[in-house]
Amino acid sequence: MDIWSFITNPFVSIYELIRGGLSGLLTSVGVPDEIVRLIVFLVMGGIVVTVLLIVAPVMMMYMTWLERKLVARMQDRIGPNRAGPFGLLVPIADMIKFLTKEDIVPEGVDGPVHFLAPIVVVIPVILSFAVIQFGVGMGAVDLNLALLYLMAMGSVATIGVFMAGFGSHNKFALIGGMRAAAQIISYEIPQILAVAVIVLLAGSISLTGIIKAQSGLFGLGWFIFYLPVGPIAFFIFLLAATAEINRVPFDLPEAESELVAGYHTEYSGMKFGLFYLAEFLNTFLISAVGASLFFGGWQGPFVQQVPVLGIVYFFAKTIVLIGVQLWFRGTLPRLRVDQLMNFGWKRLVPATLALILFTASFLWAYRLFNQFLTGLGG
Amino acid sequence: MDVIGIISQLVFFLIAALTLAAGLATVLLRNVFHAGLALVGTFFGVAALYLMLEAEFLAVVQILIYIGAIAVLILFAIMLTRSLMKNEDSNINKQWAWVATVIVILFVGLFILILQVPWQHSGTAVYTDLVPHLGTALLTTYLLPFEIVSVLLLAALIGAFIIARE
Amino acid sequence: MITTIPLVYYLTISAALFCLGLFGALARRNAIAVLMGIELMLNAVNINLVAFWRYGSPDPIGDQSGIVFALFVITLAAAEAAVGLALVIAIYRSRDTVNVEEIDLLKW
Numbered sequence: 038m039d040i041w042s043f044i045t046n047p048f049v050s051i052y053e054l055i056r057g058g059l060s061g062l063l064t065s066v067g068v069p070d071e072i073v074r075l076i077v078f079l080v081m082g083g084i085v086v087t088v089l090l091i092v093a094p095v096m097m098m099y100m101t102w103l104e105r106k107l108v109a110r111m112q113d114r115i116g117p118n119r120a121g122p123f124g125l126l127v128p129i130a131d132m133i134k135f136l137t138k139e140d141i142v143p144e145g146v147d148g149p150v151h152f153l154a155p156i157v158v159v160i161p162v163i164l165s166f167a168v169i170q171f172g173v174g175m176g177a178v179d180l181n182l183a184l185l186y187l188m189a190m191g192s193v194a195t196i197g198v199f200m201a202g203f204g205s206h207n208k209f210a211l212i213g214g215m216r217a218a219a220q221i222i223s224y225e226i227p228q229i230l231a232v233a234v235i236v237l238l239a240g241s242i243s244l245t246g247i248i249k250a251q252s253g254l255f256g257l258g259w260f261i262f263y264l265p266v267g268p269i270a271f272f273i274f275l276l277a278a279t280a281e282i283n284r285v286p287f288d289l290p291e292a293e294s295e296l297v298a299g300y301h302t303e304y305s306g307m308k309f310g311l312f313y314l315a316e317f318l319n320t321f322l323i324s325a326v327g328a329s330l331f332f333g334g335w336q337g338p339f340v341q342q343v344p345v346l347g348i349v350y351f352f353a354k355t356i357v358l359i360g361v362q363l364w365f366r367g368t369l370p371r372l373r374v375d376q377l378m379n380f381g382w383k384r385l386v387p388a389t390l391a392l393i394l395f396t397a398s399f400l401w402a403y404r405l406f407n408q409f410l411t412g413l414g415g
Numbered sequence: 416m417d418v419i420g421i422i423s424q425l426v427f428f429l430i431a432a433l434t435l436a437a438g439l440a441t442v443l444l445r446n447v448f449h450a451g452l453a454l455v456g457t458f459f460g461v462a463a464l465y466l467m468l469e470a471e472f473l474a475v476v477q478i479l480i481y482i483g484a485i486a487v488l489i490l491f492a493i494m495l496t497r498s499l500m501k502n503e504d505s506n507i508n509k510q511w512a513w514v515a516t517v518i519v520i521l522f523v524g525l526f527i528l529i530l531q532v533p534w535q536h537s538g539t540a541v542y543t544d545l546v547p548h549l550g551t552a553l554l555t556t557y558l559l560p561f562e563i564v565s566v567l568l569l570a571a572l573i574g575a576f577i578i579a580r581e
Numbered sequence: 582m583i584t585t586i587p588l589v590y591y592l593t594i595s596a597a598l599f600c601l602g603l604f605g606a607l608a609r610r611n612a613i614a615v616l617m618g619i620e621l622m623l624n625a626v627n628i629n630l631v632a633f634w635r636y637g638s639p640d641p642i643g644d645q646s647g648i649v650f651a652l653f654v655i656t657l658a659a660a661e662a663a664v665g666l667a668l669v670i671a672i673y674r675s676r677d678t679v680n681v682e683e684i685d686l687l688k689w
Contacts, residue, residue, distance in 0.1 A: 072418055150452065181544045185475045192483025196455055199490045203448055215494060222487055242546070420585035427586050431594050438598050438621055442605035447614055454617050457598070461624045464591070468635045473627075473648055480655050485620060485662045492613050492666040496673045508682055511608040518600045518607075525596040534588045536636050549645050557649050564656050571660035579667035 046344040049174050056081050085177045089166050097317040098128035103356075104363050111367035135310035143205070143303050150204030155304065155311035157197030161190040162318045169325050170244050172335050172348035183244040184236065187326060188229050191281060194315070195221045198300050201312070205303035213299025216374065221281050223381040228277035230389035234270040235260055235330045237396050248334035256340050259333040266396050271331040273389050275361070278327065280381070282319035284362060286369035287377060324358035325351075332358075427467055434460025447493050455486045472546050591632035599625035612669045612679045616662065623658045627651045 043050045056077060063073045102117065102124065109116030117124025142151065168183040170176040180186055195218050202214015236242050238260055239250035251258045261267045280287035301312045328334060332354045335347030372380070437456030444450040458481040465474035553561050598621055605618025634647020673679050 075418065075422075147448075150449070181546065182471055182475050185472075185479065189475050189479040189483060192479055192487075195487050196452070196482065196490070199487070199494075200452065203490075203494060211494070215491070218487055218491060222484065225483065423585050427590065431590070434594065435597055435601075438601040441617055441621060442601050442609065442614075447611050450614055450617060454620065457621060457624065461598075461628060464594070464628055465631055467586070468591070468631050470631050470635070470648055470651075473631060473651055476652065476655060477627075480659055481620075481624070485659055488662050488666055489613060489617060489620075492669055495670055496613065496679045507608050508610045511604075514604055514607040518604050521603070522596055522600040525600075526593060529589055529592045529596065534636065536588060543642060545642060545645065545648075548642055549648060552645055552649060553652075560653060564653055568656060568660055571663050575663040575667035578664065579670050 044345075045342070046173070048172070048348070049344070052081070052084075055084070082177075089177060090163070093163065093166055093318055093321070094314065096321055097314055098132065100317050100321060100359060101131065101313075102128050103359070104366070107360065107363045108367045111364075132310075135307050135313075138306040140306035140308060143207075145206050146303060147204040147206060150200045151303070154197050154201035154204055155301075155308045155315075157200055158194055158315045159197075159311045159318075161193040161197075162315050162322060165190040165322050166318075168244055169322070170248060170329060170334055171351055173340065173344035175335075175348065176245070179243065179245050181243045181246075184232055184242045184247070187322075188225070188232070191228075192221070192225055194319075201304070202300040205300070207303050210300050210302045213302070217283055217300055220283065220287065220377060220381075223378060224277045224280035224287075224385075227273055227381065227385040227389045228281060230386070230393060231270045231274040231277060232330065234266060234389075234392055234396050237393070237400060238263060238266070244329055244334070248329055248336060251333040251336050256333070256337045259331060259336065261331040266392060266399075267331060269388075269392055271327070273385055273392070274327060274330070275358075277381075277385060278323040279362060279365065280377070282316065282323060284316070284320065285366040286371055288371060320359060320362055321355070324355045324362065327358050328354035423467075430460055430463045430467065434464065448490070448497075451486065451490050451493055454489065455482055458482050458486060470545075472549060588632055588636040591628060595625045595628040595632070598622075598628070610680050610682055612672070612681050612684070613666070615681060616665045616669070619665075620658060620662065623654055623661075627654050630654070 059080060060073055060077045063076060064070070068076070105127070106116040106124070117127040120126035120130050142148075165187055167177045168180045168186055170179075198217040198221070199214055202210045202212075202217070205211070235247060239247040241247055241250065247260075251260060254262075259267075261271050301309055304312060328351060333350075334354075335351045337346060337350035340347050340350065434457055437453045437460055440453035441450050441457055444453060458477060462474040462477040462481075465471075465477060602618045602621030602623075602625060605621060606615050607618075609615050609618060630647045630651045634645065634651075635641060638644055638647065669679055672684060676684060678684065
């Protein structure tokens with residue numbers, strides 16, 4: 038391995054070095070071939086999972102900081118500025134606060150359900166990160182069903198919200214839980230349909246396949262540029278995804294001014310911290326998915342020559358999308374429940390269905406035209 | 416038997432035990448909401464069994480539809496009818512002893528049948544992406560059932576809406 | 582992986598799950614619990630379909646009829662759950678109960 042390829046692709050190179058070293062070591066000791074593969078698989082999997090589990094929460098912590106700073110600026114305030122330069126230590130202080138706070142379990146809650154709910158909310162989000170491609174060849178798993186898997190994991194979180202809302206035996210929590218569940222299952226449909234448009238364009242449901250399909254035009258053949266389908270699909274995806282993770286303007290399940298805190302009213306300490314973590318990880322996740330589907334993920338100029346640029350591109354796009362969602366939060370008022378349901382079912386779903394029909398017929402006509410041209414030439 | 420084989424058998428038994436325990440909890444738990452959550456556990460176990468059977472697509476669909484839609488619908492219905500789940504003296508009706516007897520007989524009969532039949536294993540390992548073949552099959556060989564099922568879904572949607580409307 | 586677990590294991594699990602579901606459908610008093618029993622039975626059927634596809638089919642890649650059937654069963658289960666739960670909610674609205682033993686207007 039020459040030094041240039043190491044510099045241009047450091048993370049994958051380090052991974053390959055460790056894997057090669059480990060399997061070489063085990064083989065030289067005389068471990069059977071099959072067990073070597075098993076051990077290498079487990080160890081390397083463990084390393085990847087550890088890195089993911091460190092990167093995602095750190096990312097989440099600084100998203101809370103970014104949110105405070107940005108929203109403060111939008112509201113003509115300064116935001117956190119005491120702990121550390123620019124308030125950069127605030128997330129760490131927050132985490133210490135979460136970890137040391139008393140964990141209050143109110144009397145009369147449904148014990149096991151109340152205990153398990155935050156865990157059930159967090160696990161699917163973290164599992165979703167398994168298929169995200171952070172850079173060239175930098176995903177934990179390159180699943181051929183990645184998109185379907187992401188949608189499935191997104192829908193599992195509903196169960197946790199239900200458990201929190203129902204297990205708390207509190208009317209605010211119950212109303213919040215029911216609102217959340219209704220909202221998630223309603224907005225899941227336009228989200229999946231908007232993603233289906235991209236699947237039609239890319240001809241693949243693997244995230245790698247979709248990113249590779251956007252490599253044209255010097256790394257700028259992103260699906261958002263496929264007029265008019267791309268921007269509309271992206272808009273629908275962003276709205277539906279924002280609704281699915283209960284963020285402003287769709288934060289009815291935890292509307293502070295009506296429902297105290299919605300389904301996590303009865304949670305304190307680290308259990309509340311887990312809900313908080315899940316919310317921000319979800320924001321990160323849908324921004325990452327949006328960046329991969331519509332903005333080419335790690336695609337960009339010179340990414341073939343210098344693969345490490347892919348990570349930079351990916352995180353830049355993701356952070357811009359996160360910023361858009363924070364912008365929503367700083368600008369838009371909250372919807373009412375009936376407005377939310379009407380908008381979802383009467384506007385978004387028909388619009389997305391029409392979009393799919395248009396894309397499919399356009400692609401079909403395009404293929405016929407191509408066949409006609411080749412027929413003419415041959 | 417090799418190491419991988421032993422591990423996969425262990426994994427299988429773990430999944431099987433969890434699935435059956437969750438299934439048992441689904442039919443026996445007194446609190447209907449807990450039973451619904453146990454049902455979610457069973458669905459997860461079945462999805463894991465599909466993964467063991469190398470049907471990844473079906474496993475993901477199982478999670479997406481059974482857990483994401485059907486279980487959520489069931490939990491929703493439990494919430495809407497919640498006043499009744501408290502203070503219920505028994506969740507099992509009067510004929511449960513009869514039913515249990517018949518079901519034990521049925522299970523023993525099925526088990527004996529399963530052991531008697533000489534099943535042939537012709538399955539070889541598949542490591543290819545099955546989904547393109549599945550999609551082609553759905554839109555060529557099974558096109559008519561596919562369309563009929565979509566019409567049926569539409570009918571169920573309208574029917575459920577009309578029945579549940581105030 | 583596939584060679585180390587005999588088909589009989591899957592069939593046994595499926596049979597057990599089916600029996601549990603049947604018990605739930607026949608012996609529970611709450612109508613929603615009855616529906617949950619039916620869902621368990623449908624899941625058991627699906628395990629069988631996929632296991633037979635995986636072990637019995639000579640060409641599991643080209644002929645995925647087991648998976649196709651399981652997909653149809655899942656679709657039907659979704660339709661059944663939607664209509665069934667709509668019925669339960671309608672009954673709850675008019676009769677104020679979801680206990681199947683008390684829903685006996687047609688009994689004479």
